[in-house]
Amino acid sequence: MRIKTKLNLGVGLLFLMIIILSLVSSYSVFLIKADTENILKANYNTLEYSRNMLLSLDEISHDTNHAIVTFKENLEKQTQNVTESGEKKETDNLKKNFLLLEKNSLDEALKTQIRRDIFAIMKLNMNAIKQKSDIAKHTAETANLWIAIVGTLCFLIAFNLLINLPNNIANPIKELTLSIKEIANKNYSERVHFTNHNEYGDLAKSFNTMAQKLQEYNDSNLYKLFFEKKRLETLINNMHDPIIGLDNEGIVLFANDESLKIIGLKLEDVIGKSASTLALSNDLIRSLILKEDSETPKKQPLKIYAHGKESYFEKEILNITIIPTGEEKEINIGDVIILRNITLFKELDFAKTNFIATVSHELKTPIASIKLSLQLLENTKTGDMNDDQKQLVESIKDDSQRLLKITGELLNLSQLETGNIQLNIEKSNPHKIVIYAVEAVKVQADQKQIKLVIDADENLSDVKADSEKTGWVLINYLSNAIRYSSEKSTIFIKLKKESNQIVFQVIDTGKGIDARYKDKVFDKYFQVPGSQKSGTGLGLAISKEFIEAQNGNVGVESTLGLGSTFWFSLKV
Numbered sequence: 001m002r003i004k005t006k007l008n009l010g011v012g013l014l015f016l017m018i019i020i021l022s023l024v025s026s027y028s029v030f031l032i033k034a035d036t037e038n039i040l041k042a043n044y045n046t047l048e049y050s051r052n053m054l055l056s057l058d059e060i061s062h063d064t065n066h067a068i069v070t071f072k073e074n075l076e077k078q079t080q081n082v083t084e085s086g087e088k089k090e091t092d093n094l095k096k097n098f099l100l101l102e103k104n105s106l107d108e109a110l111k112t113q114i115r116r117d118i119f120a121i122m123k124l125n126m127n128a129i130k131q132k133s134d135i136a137k138h139t140a141e142t143a144n145l146w147i148a149i150v151g152t153l154c155f156l157i158a159f160n161l162l163i164n165l166p167n168n169i170a171n172p173i174k175e176l177t178l179s180i181k182e183i184a185n186k187n188y189s190e191r192v193h194f195t196n197h198n199e200y201g202d203l204a205k206s207f208n209t210m211a212q213k214l215q216e217y218n219d220s221n222l223y224k225l226f227f228e229k230k231r232l233e234t235l236i237n238n239m240h241d242p243i244i245g246l247d248n249e250g251i252v253l254f255a256n257d258e259s260l261k262i263i264g265l266k267l268e269d270v271i272g273k274s275a276s277t278l279a280l281s282n283d284l285i286r287s288l289i290l291k292e293d294s295e296t297p298k299k300q301p302l303k304i305y306a307h308g309k310e311s312y313f314e315k316e317i318l319n320i321t322i323i324p325t326g327e328e329k330e331i332n333i334g335d336v337i338i339l340r341n342i343t344l345f346k347e348l349d350f351a352k353t354n355f356i357a358t359v360s361h362e363l364k365t366p367i368a369s370i371k372l373s374l375q376l377l378e379n380t381k382t383g384d385m386n387d388d389q390k391q392l393v394e395s396i397k398d399d400s401q402r403l404l405k406i407t408g409e410l411l412n413l414s415q416l417e418t419g420n421i422q423l424n425i426e427k428s429n430p431h432k433i434v435i436y437a438v439e440a441v442k443v444q445a446d447q448k449q450i451k452l453v454i455d456a457d458e459n460l461s462d463v464k465a466d467s468e469k470t471g472w473v474l475i476n477y478l479s480n481a482i483r484y485s486s487e488k489s490t491i492f493i494k495l496k497k498e499s500n501q502i503v504f505q506v507i508d509t510g511k512g513i514d515a516r517y518k519d520k521v522f523d524k525y526f527q528v529p530g531s532q533k534s535g536t537g538l539g540l541a542i543s544k545e546f547i548e549a550q551n552g553n554v555g556v557e558s559t560l561g562l563g564s565t566f567w568f569s570l571k572v
């Protein structure tokens, strides 16, 4: 039954019972009142008239007229108030006897007869009063019974409503509240179980449908997520580069097959384990999780034995950050370590370096013999040359000198790249290195009438350096400065001590370098666009390698159009 109907029925029934109760009570009161009025009207008045007639009868002998009038009046009233059976007959007898008495008021026997008649009437009415009183009593008892019955029914209904109705309404609400809480806690399998055919039944049905749909939605999302996870895992697994994922506490989340191959462990041995714990027993993992900071000079490729040969990998650690929904600050959720297999490039690079080394080495000897032949040609013993021939020889000398420089640079570079650089580090006098370099470029400077000014203290402390390589670097700085300076300018060579190092500076007032290219001039094969193409773009790159191999630093300050200051520093 619907709650509304239940409530309507309950309250309506109660209301009806109250009305019935009041009707029964009023009706009973009415009946009792009618009975009492009936007694009063029908019998009590007769007794009153009878009493008056008896009194008048006693007065007749003293005050005849007045007594007869009174008697008559009362007899008349009695005649009008005949209510009981037999009363009419007695009243008629009384009337008849009274008529006789009027004629002879002193007749005592008649008086006695009249008294008897009056008493007979009184007795009739007394009996009637008793009878009617019994009826009234019975009416009152019946009324009491009905009132009790209806009252009890009212009480039972009210009691039933009081006990059942609040529970009927509150219990399903309680159950529903608990279920809603469960759903809010993502327990979508929760259902309510009141199946009554009332409003709560409808509510339960709707709630269960909602919960089922939420469950389906949740399951489908989970499936989707699971599917996407699988897809990503497959994608990562199929990648040829080794990839390892760590959470923000360094726990390994995933590792693809390639990575497992190179670290030589099984998936179950790494997943869920701390990378730093694994690093204790696995050197490779240790070098993988090692983060390079800005102070680490340069990224060295990792040499790992993989795919049956020595392979080279470039390591990249990607820090993964996200901005959680509703928040503004980024949080770190872990790292992904990617190893790029650069073996092929390394092999090609190696082949190139070998080729350069061989070619430059093979070229050196013929160029040297060309230079020797040129010297012989210049010697007068081999015969005089005319001016044109002298100029040609001069030009061949310049070119062979340049070729020698280029082959020298290429040879240096190949030595650097193969790691075959031999350093002869010893305590060297920086001033002496400067003098040596200045001497070496003197001819070149003279050709452009450039003044080389040394600004250096001869007594500066020695530096720990390979003086030959350092001299080579300074010569390279100086020949660049001469090359990119205008004729008759001045180039300063400065030496100064800064904390525990000596700084070598070559200051020119040449064309300078555009700020865009400042950071690139030390890169291999880089030449500032628009500059003389005579060089190889290797001189500064080799200089940097030489100085860094000696734990020094290089750098340049330059303003386009005003000149440049190339410097390098070495530890004392």
Ligand code: ADP
Pocket (backbone or CB within 6 Å): 476, 480, 481, 484, 508, 510, 511, 512, 513, 521, 526, 527, 528, 529, 531, 532, 534, 535, 536, 537, 538, 539, 540, 541, 564
């Ligand atoms: P290159 O053999 O081409 O000179 P370097 O490595 O010695 O190669 O120099 C790289 C580039 O730096 C040059 O091409 C040149 O443009 C620029 N450069 C080097 N030194 C100077 C300088 N003193 N003034 C202006 N530009 C210079």
